[in-house]
Amino acid sequence: MADKIKTSQNKNLKNRFRFVILNDETFEEKFALTLTRTNVWLFFSITAFTLVFFTASAIIYTPLKYFIPGFGDYNYRSQMLQLEFKTDSLRREMQGREVWLQNVMDIAAGRVDTSKPLKTNTSPTDKSDIKLSDLSNEEQELRQQVEDEDNFSLSAGAKKDDGTVDQVKQMHPMKPVEGSVTEEYNAKGEHFGIDVAAKADEPVKAMLDGKVISAAFTLETGYVITIQHATDLVSVYKHNSRLFKRTGDAVKAGEVIAIVGSTGELSSGPHLHFEIWYAGQSLNPRDYIVF
């Protein structure tokens, strides 16, 4: 069976055909060509190969390739770059001349203050063109605000003053001692509190809840007790004859913390020197407590 197919294929390949062109009227044979399948196959193969070969050669070795889209020549590209550089240089040169000409025209017309330097062909990044004074009002306000906030925080108490008055008043601080004020608050005179003259052995009370942060004897001001209250508020009680609290003790508003005395070199008679501090700023106790 397989042999049969093979022999028929061989036969087909070896069959010879005749390609004839006849005169239609006389049937005279004008052209005749003997063909086999092998011949025909060879003929088309060679033709196709030749066609491809010549087309490729034409594209590779002739300027025809420049008509192919996307094909660029290296030399052309470098030439284009050089041209671009030249154009740019020329443009700058032109601008410079324009400025020069403008200067000359200004001088000729007498429009120039000759004491000032003339305009130059400056680059856009020249810093002299930026005017720092041309700030919007909002910008200036913001800068001022930031500068103020940058100041050391001790001044913060003074600025918050109005708010502070309300805030401390709302806490309803108590009168620390019964008596009459003999010396007023005077921050400029470095008297950061008030002096309240009282009877001897009068109890001294904490003005608000808080914690004792200092309870000690000093040579100048005798027995001094200092209490830290909520929200940066501190009260100081000086010249006591004795103290009932120690550093770290918690105290309630109105709780007796000391006894009025006349201790310390700066005291002349029984009285309480009483100070209130808020965020590092001394306050006038009269603003918050009625004596």
Ligand SMILES: [Zn+2]
């Ligand atoms: Zn005093």
